[in-house]
Amino acid sequence: MPRRIPVSTTRPTTLADIARQAGVSVMTASRAINGSGYVSEDARKSVMHAVEKLNYRPNLSARQLKVRRLDAIGILLPDIANPFSSELVNGMKRVLDPEGYTVFIATGNRSTRQEDASLQSFLDHRVDGLIVATRGTAMGDKALRSVVQQGVPLVTIGRPIHFRGVDSVTANHYQGAFDAVTHLIRMGHKRIGFIGIAPAHGKQLRRYQGYLNALREAGIEPREEYTVGPTEGPAFATQEDGYHGMLQLAQLHRPPTAIFARNDFTAIGAMHAAHTLGLSIPDDVAIAGFDNIPLAAFTMPPLTTVEQPIAQQGEEAARFLLERIRGRSQDRTATMECRLIVRQSTDLRLRNSHR
Amino acid sequence: MPRRIPVSTTRPTTLADIARQAGVSVMTASRAINGSGYVSEDARKSVMHAVEKLNYRPNLSARQLKVRRLDAIGILLPDIANPFSSELVNGMKRVLDPEGYTVFIATGNRSTRQEDASLQSFLDHRVDGLIVATRGTAMGDKALRSVVQQGVPLVTIGRPIHFRGVDSVTANHYQGAFDAVTHLIRMGHKRIGFIGIAPAHGKQLRRYQGYLNALREAGIEPREEYTVGPTEGPAFATQEDGYHGMLQLAQLHRPPTAIFARNDFTAIGAMHAAHTLGLSIPDDVAIAGFDNIPLAAFTMPPLTTVEQPIAQQGEEAARFLLERIRGRSQDRTATMECRLIVRQSTDLRLRNSHR
DNA sequence: CCGATTTAAGTTAGCGATATCACAGAATCT
DNA sequence: AGATTCTGTGATATCGCTAACTTAAATCGG
Incomplete structure (x- = not known):
């Protein structure tokens, strides 16, 4: 050293x-x-x-030593490039600032080792509570369990939790995906593809489950060759994945007439591939995404997508955390509903709007 | 309380x-x-x-109280949605992690008051040094000056600094803009518009100065009606700004045949407006952006843009900070060169590539 | 074989804040 | 009037850790 x-x-x-x-x-x-x-x-x-x-x-260190309270809470994010992160933090701050808490952010950069290090840092600095919004992994779960055992108030966001002593907030990804795919079916599509994960790894992915069940509920049996994507399980799918996924699906004997993409980045990559192939959207292929990133309204054509209430998830998580800090010991869970936003990438009749 | x-x-x-x-x-x-x-x-x-x-x-608080060192450094970012932020932080971590420093992030959320609060928080917690990447404002400058006076090592990124005791790292936005506009001129354009700031507020904006001087150096006198954008000075320009800016320019008697947008978001907004107007890119109007955000390669057509070395700026800033912490007292400044990336939004002859 | 050095511990004294106790004078109550 | 409470203030002891000093045994060189 x-x-x-x-x-x-x-x-x-x-x-x-x-x-x-x-x-x-x-x-x-x-x-x-x-x-x-x-x-x-x-x-x-x-x-x-x-x-x-x-x-x-x-000197807050001196004060903390005596009062055992730092008036600071730690937020662990997967990475900050993510379009959620900002909104999420805004929501939390809206609740925590007025209560006199300072918010510190650390990122795990998608590496479990870095996540653990950041988590440990927060614990070492004796923050009053933690909000963790990273994706679930076995190693991560173990670290979180130890946090709970140490009596540090903990709330997770968008991450199913398998043990007690933790509050968690999540959006209903399942329902959002279900609604989007149902919308595609209503638009007359029967051959609908999913881009964003390899079929074998989709068990954990609620968005994929929503896709499958929407099809089944409409009496359409999902076809395995209509699902393409990376095999890395819960990794974030990118534009590249969308691009290559679309190319792959287009090569099928009877290609899908509609695509539900795991997220907007993937959808944008798929749109790009469609353009490259000379397919027009939505006439030759309809495309829907998930997340409603700011750019989704500005693609050509504007992208149909599912919006999740991000800031509200942040607020709720912050409120849960405050309650924990103040002594509540029962576990609480909140599930927020998503909202389908239909734009021209699936429905041409809509006016060209940025809403 | x-x-x-x-x-x-x-x-x-x-x-x-x-x-x-x-x-x-x-x-x-x-x-x-x-x-x-x-x-x-x-x-x-x-x-x-x-x-x-x-x-x-x-207990780090107890240790810090004694050794007057926290082995933590604070990073103040404008907001985290920004595509820079993540890369910037990655670069810094690459340097700071191996030295045993923990990195905490706070955001100012584009509000000077919040920025000041975050800055103060870092000082109150007695971090060993600060890296500030927020946009310059008078109020912000005052706060930073006081940081320096308190003897806290400070490095700024992308922000001109008007007093001593601070290191700073920046990209050569001027040169990047100059290169992009020169490229447009070489492609045969004479009427080139700028979208992203109102003409009266462009004095401080190096990207705008690069635009102006590239024109002048080619013997083209800039026309004021070719510059459109928000009047809020150094605020970040968005897709909406780009969209409306393009509509505005298109209404001119002799509209520009090429657009240099302040950043990629603005460029994407402008592209969208061009599509809406039935203008084809780059035949009717060529469009170039700045920043090379991940999506820039996936627009239709792919966007010509300028890439700044973000991670390297983060690394250099971190190195500067370490040197300061270890006692260097002379001021240092680093300027990183930008790189023009030509894609089809300005030059149709290029192959359709994602690079 | 003896003073000097090295190695291996322990003791004491804070870092800067606050909780607690102690105390005095003013205000209030019975 | 005497007891009780309310105000206002200060002295002292920690919080958990480490720097600096001290002590004592082990090792060493001439």
Whole structure:
């Protein structure tokens, strides 16, 4: 471990400096600053004046050592490029800021090892609670279980949890996918493909289950060759996956007339492949995605997709966490409904709109 | 301020617990764990054994209080939806992780007040250094100046800094824009529009200056009516801005035959408007963007754009910060070159490629 | 074989904050 | 009036950790 030479310019102001400047004891200064206990108006004023003058900021490490509370919560995200992340954090902040909590973010960068490291960092810094929005893995589950055992309040987002002591919030991906595929069926499609995961790995993927069941409920037996995608299980599917998936499906003897893509990125890749192949959308092939990323309204044609209430998931998770921190011990779960947004990539009759 | 009831399940293990369990003094335990000073092999082993058994993790607040070092650095980002953010953080982590630093991220959400709050939070927690990647504002500058005065090592990214004691890293946006516009001129265009900022507010925007000078250097006098965009100064320009900007330019008596958009989102909005108007790209209007977001290769047609070395900026910023923390006091600045990526939105002759 | 060095521990004293106890004077109650 | 409560303040002891000092045995070189 390399040595670090500190560049101590001026020592930061401490409570003792304030007390000296204000002519009171440190305890009185502390009380004045925190508004606890009895402090005369005179004393309060001169302390506040000193705080202002010396530009005092309490040392949170010192405070935390004593009160065992950091007023900070940690958020673990899979990665920040993800279009969710921002909205999710906004939702959480909306709830946590007014309560005086600071929010720190760390990312796992899709690597379980990095996720564990970030999680450990939060624990080492003794945050008051954790919100974890990374994808579920066996290794990750083990780490989370130990978090719970250590008594640190924990809420997960979009991740099924298999043990107690945790709250969780999720969107109804199953229903969203079901609705999207049902919409395609209503538009007259019978041969509907899924791009985003290899058939063998789709058991865990609720979006895929929604796709399968929508077909079955309409009396259409899903065909395995209509499902294409990466085999990496819960990995995020990309534009490239969508592009290659579409090419693959187009080569079939009787190719699908409609595509339900695992997410909007995948859908955009599929659209691109369709253009390349000279297929027109939605006449030759209809395409629907999932997530309603900002760009979805700006593809050509605009993309039909499913919107999940991201900010609300963040808010709810934050509320759950606050309740946990304040002592609730029963587990709670919230499932938020998704909303189908029909645009021209599946229905030409719609006006060209950005909504 | 609401009261918080702690849910103390089991008190976390302390060094004293370890010492007791291992049958040594706390100091020996500390030395064994930190690998400092002399510790016999026997003692080290039994301490490590106790650490393992009791699942001990040092209390970083307590340690920080003593050693005045947190081994953590704070990163302030404008918002996380931004496609940079992720890459930027990856670059930083690549440098900081191996040095034993933990990275915490906070966002300002494009609000100066929130940025200040996040910055203050980092300072209150006494991080060892700060990397700030938010857009420059007067209020923000003031806050940063005070950071420097407090002796906290600071590096900025993509933000011109007007005072000393700060390192900064930036991409050569000017050159990138210059190259893109020069490319448009070489493709035979003479009437080239800029979408992304109102002409009166473009003074600060290096991308706009690059546009103007590329025109002038080619002997083309820029026309004010060819520049359209929001008036909010350094705000981020969106798809909507691009869409409306394109509509506006198309209404001119002699509309531009090429568009240089402030960023890829704006370019995508403009492309969408062009499609809506029945203009073909690049025959009726060529369009170039900036940033090379992942989707840029998947628009129809693929978008010509300028790529800036994001991860490298993150790495360099992290290296600068480490040097500062270790005592360097001269200011350093790095400017990274951008790279023009020509695709079919400006040049039809190219093969359809995703590179 | 003896002083000097190295190795291996333990003791003490804080870091900067707050909880707790102690105490004095003012205000209120019975 | 005397007891009781309310105000306002300060002294002291920690929180969990490590720097600095101290002690003591082991090792070493001439």
